[in-house]
Amino acid sequence: MASTGKRENPNIGITKSKRQKSGADSDKIDDLAASESVLSGFKLKTVLRDSAREKNIFLHGKLDDHEAVVILEKTPIREDTLSEMFSGSRLKLEMKNDIYSTYQLQPPAHLNEIKTTVVCPATEKHVKKYLCQETFLVEETGEDYRSITLPYIKSQSFGIQWVYNILEKKAEANRIVYEDPDQDVGFVLLPDLKWDQKQLDNLYLIAIVHRRDIKSLRDLTAQHLPLLRNIRQKGEKSILERYGVPASKMRVYLHYQPSYYHLHVHFTALGYDAPGTGVERAHLLSDVIQNLLADPEYYHSRSLSFPLRADDSLLREFKEAGRLST
Numbered sequence: 001m002a003s004t005g006k007r008e009n010p011n012i013g014i015t016k017s018k019r020q021k022s023g024a025d026s027d028k029i030d031d032l033a034a035s036e037s038v039l040s041g042f043k044l045k046t047v048l049r050d051s052a053r054e055k056n057i058f059l060h061g062k063l064d065d066h067e068a069v070v071i072l073e074k075t076p077i078r079e080d081t082l083s084e085m086f087s088g089s090r091l092k093l094e095m096k097n098d099i100y101s102t103y104q105l106q107p108p109a110h111l112n113e114i115k116t117t118v119v120c121p122a123t124e125k126h127v128k129k130y131l132c133q134e135t136f137l138v139e140e141t142g143e144d145y146r147s148i149t150l151p152y153i154k155s156q157s158f159g160i161q162w163v164y165n166i167l168e169k170k171a172e173a174n175r176i177v178y179e180d181p182d183q184d185v186g187f188v189l190l191p192d193l194k195w196d197q198k199q200l201d202n203l204y205l206i207a208i209v210h211r212r213d214i215k216s217l218r219d220l221t222a223q224h225l226p227l228l229r230n231i232r233q234k235g236e237k238s239i240l241e242r243y244g245v246p247a248s249k250m251r252v253y254l255h256y257q258p259s260y261y262h263l264h265v266h267f268t269a270l271g272y273d274a275p276g277t278g279v280e281r282a283h284l285l286s287d288v289i290q291n292l293l294a295d296p297e298y299y300h301s302r303s304l305s306f307p308l309r310a311d312d313s314l315l316r317e318f319k320e321a322g323r324l325s326t
């Protein structure tokens, strides 16, 4: 994995005044202390997906009688922890042969943490999202969007209460990296759920717009150019200032289809193979801006391709409308 910079711990440099300004103390939902034993009652039903290479596992089960998805993920080893790792760990020899030997290294607990994400209560859609499945590419015309996709997302999409909680400072207020409060071109920039902020190699932030009337890329027209340019300029500047990562080391893009229909932009480290960066789903913000400059209605009229999972009901809608080539 390519390194994005030398500052290994991005939390360094977050000043107390910045934390206070973002309203951390008034945050009620982020009650971290109360969550310590939250997983002790988890009852596993199925393993949705696991990967030895990515060192993660996605589980579906029950937590206090609610459906729950739990994601466990081993995090990368940080260079700035190596000396403590070598001096403070137990080393158990597994085998030795000539010049070769392998060990089990047992580091202190705080260097051996597992990033854990809990979705509870989880909907059936959450469970399906993480289930490993065959996917199919759909080519959606502007007309398909209006007649098939739009009615579907109005009835079926994931809730976006978490987005409103962020915009209203009811959750994650202490994690905000930058905010432009303007209700037209403003946004909130903060670490994505997927990033533990322990190292820059897998840097992942999202910019969530204050406007509530833009569902996705499909709604964008030239009138949104000031908003998009603002996100790009101020997002890149804030990430440079906070983490020391320049724009040339970042991938800034939108997903189509997104999971959550409230406009947001992904900022990921260029060297990080983040989920959803393939050409069938990611649209670079710089390309989006260029396309809208060339044609103000580009995203209303153009066909856009995206993958859908085998059991996605939107796929069924496209099939029933005869819009899926087999």
Ligand code: M7G
Residues within 6 Å of the ligand: 162, 172, 190, 191, 192, 193, 194, 206, 255, 257, 258, 259, 260, 261, 276
């Ligand atoms: P997307 O393109 O709508 O869907 O991106 P995807 O999840 O299929 O990529 C939404 C982004 O928001 C993803 O990168 C999520 O990891 C992130 N995200 C989702 N939730 C529920 C939260 C949350 O509660 N807090 C934060 N900070 N990020 C979230």
